[in-house]
Amino acid sequence: MNNINLLKFIELCFQTVVPGCEYNDYQYIKVIADRLEAASAGEEVKRIIFNMPPRSMKSICVSVAWPAWILGNQPTARIIVASYSRLLSEKHSLDTRCIMQSDWYRKLFPKVELSKDQNTKYKFQTVQRGCRIATSVGGTLTGEGGDFIIVDDPLSPAQALSETFRKRAANWFDQALVTRLNDRKKGVIVLVMHRLHLEDLTAHLLCKPRNIWHHVCLPIIAEDKEIIYSVNNHIPEHEQEIYSRKEGQLLYSLTEGKEEIEMIKAELGSYGFAAQYQQNPLPLSSGIIKREWLKRYKNFPDSLLHVTQSWDTAISTNNTSDFSVCTTWTKVDNTFYLLDVYRAKLEYPKLKEKVLSLAARWKPHAILIEAKASGQQLVQELRKNSDLPIIQIVPHDDKLTRFHRIVPIIESERVFLPNQAVWLSDFEYEILMFPEIRHDDQVDSTVQYLQWVRNNIARVVAIRSL
Template sequence: MSALPAQAALTAMMRQNFSLFLMRVFKELHAGAQPLELAWYLEAICHALVEASAEDGARLVITVPPRHLKSVAALVALPAFLLGRDPTRRIMVATYSQDLARLHATQSRAIMQSAWYRAMFPGTQIADDGNRMLETVTTCGGGRKAVSVGGSVTGHGADVIIVDDCLKADDARSEAKLEEARAWFAGTLATRLNSPGGGAIISISQRLHEYDLPAMLLESGYRHLCLPAIAERDEVIPLGPKRRHQRKVGDLLDRPGVTREKLEADRRSMGAQVFSAQFQQNPVAPEGNLIRLEWFENYDEEFEREDFYRIVQSWDTGLSDEPGADYSVCTTWGY
C-alpha cells in the first residue's frame, strides 16, 4: 500500500473515530512531544463524550482526576470534531475563569484552522466575521462559544453544552463560590439549550466538594462515568459500541507515568480528604473521615451478642502513674 492511500485511510478513520482524532489534536498542540498513548480511560471518555453529544436529551457527568487530558478532549477536540461532522451545530463550553475560556477557545480555533483539519473536513469553514476571541462561527451558522462562570450568555443558544471545572480547587471550601457555580449553571447556562429538555449537557471535572456542581447534577439524574485514580469496585466500562474494559478493585487508570507509589505520595502530601475528592471522586465532609469521641456513648446494661454485626475490643495495657500499680483498660463496642 502506497503512502497516499494509507494516509487517506487514516484520515477517513480519524473523521469517524474521535479517539484517533484526539491523538491528532494532541500532536498539533504538543509538537515534538511523544505521541499520545491512548489509555483505556481516554477511550472511555471519548466514547462517552461522542455518545452523549449524539443523543438528544443526554445528560452526562464525567468525573476524573486532574491532569488526565479531560479539558483537551472535551473543550478543545470535541467541539472541533462535532463541527467538522456538522458545521451547523452550536456548542457552548463553560469553565471557571475567563483566562481558561480564552486558552481553550484559542486552541480549538487553531485546530480548525490547521491544514490537516481543513483537508479532513472541507465542508467546515470559519466565517470571515466569525473568528473571535471567545467565539468561532462557521459559514453554516454553527460554532463554538466560550463562557466563564458568572458571565452573560444572553442571545446565545446551544445544541450541546459542555461544562469543565466550574469551580477551582482553591474555592472548594467557599460556600459562596459553591452556590455561585450551582446557581449560575441552573439559572443561566442550562437555560440556553435551543431545544428545552433536548440537546445535550455534559459536565466533565474532578470532584472538589460534596455539594459541588457534579453533585447537584447527579442528584438531578445525570448519567455518571466515574473514573477514580484507584478503582474502589469491580465494574465494566464501555469503550465503544462493542468494546468494554473490565476494571478490578485496586486497578489504576493506566495514565503513563502514574504509579501506585506516586499516588500514595500524593495522598500523603495533600491529605486523605483532598485526595479522596480530587483523585478518588469521592468527596467527604471536613470531619466526615474522622472518628469523633461524641459519637460513642456509655451503657450500663449488657446487650445480646446477636444485636450486633461485629464486636470490637481495644486494649490499653499501659502503666499507671502510681509506682507499682499496673492496669489494663478494655474498651468494647459493637455495630
C-alpha cells in the same frame, strides 16, 4: 481518514495542541469518546458527568477536541463552553481554533471554514453559522443559545471550600446556563471535573429528584473491579465491553508508579487526594473522630522507652481480602505517638517474616496480636521459635463498641501523628471516616493498642489504690 472516529480524532488533536509530547492511548479514553460520540449523534445519552482526576486528558477530549469534531460533522451547531476561569476558557477556545485551522482538519472536513467576520478567542464562527463560545461560571450569555453546552471545572479547589462559590455555581447552572439550550429535549450538556467537595456541582446535579445524568466516575486507583460498556447502538454486541480494570489498578501510568501516588497524597493531604484523585470527597470532619483532635509532632520523642507494636492480621492476597496492619507506638507520660504504619496483603509465611523484620527494626517492648485464626497461628509459632514479647489479645464486644471506648483518649488530644509520612493520608482517611469505610484494619490496630494501654493504666491505678 474519511472513516475516522472520535477516538482517533482525539489523538490527532493532542498531537496538534501538545506538539512534542507522546500521546498515550489509554483505554479509558475509549469511554470518553464513546459517550461523546453517542451524544453528538443524537442518541439517548444527552446529560453526561465525567469525574476524573487531574492530568487525565479530560479537558482536551471534552472541551478542545469534541467541539472541533462537532463542528466538523455539524457545521451549524452552536457550542457553549464554560469554566471557573476566563483564562482557562480562553485557552481551550484557542486550542480548538488551532485544530480547526490545521491542514489535516481542513482535509478531513473540507466544507468547514471559519468566518472572518466572527473569529475571536472567545467566539469563533463557521461560514455555516455554527460557533464555539467561551465563557466563565457566572458570565453572561445574553442573546446566545447552544445545542451543546460543556462545563469544564466549574470551581477551583479554593473556591470549592466556599459555600458562597458553590451555591453561585449551582444557581448559575440551574438558572442561567441551562436556559441557553436551543432545544431542551435534543440539546446536550456535559459536565467534566474532578470532585472537590461533598456539595460541589456534581453532587448538586446527582442529588436532584429526577436523575437524568449519565455518570462516568473514574478514580485514579480502582476501588473495585470496573467494567464499562458502550452506549452506542451501532456497536456490535461482541465489542460492547470497552473498558475494564482490576481493583487497585491505576487509571493511567505514572513515572514513579505507586511512589508517585504517595507523593501526591502527601502534597494534597487525605481530603484533597480523596476528592480530586479518587472522586470521593470526604467530610472535613467525620461523625466520630474530629480532625482537630489528632495532634502533630515534628520529631520522634527523645527516648523510645515504651515501644509497642499492634498487629491486625489477615492471611490472603485476593482483591476482597483485608490488609494485615502493624501500627508502632511509643508512650511518653500519658500521651501516645504513632511512629509507623505497615499495611499490606500477605500470605502467612510473608506475614511472619514481616513481624520479625519490623520487630528487629523497632525493638518493641510488647507486640500485640489479636487472637483470631491468622493471629493464633502467628502467636503460637512466634512464642515457640522466638523470644519476642508477644501478647495475645482476646477482643470483647463488637468493633464499634471497642472503638467508642478509645474515643475519649483521642478527643483529649493525647494521640500524636507525624507531620509527614508516606502512610499518613491513608491512616487519616480511615480513622476520620470510620465506620463508613470499606477497610478498617488500621483502625482495628489502633483501637487494639489504645484499649490495651488504657486497660494497663487502669490496672496500675487499681493496684496502687489497694
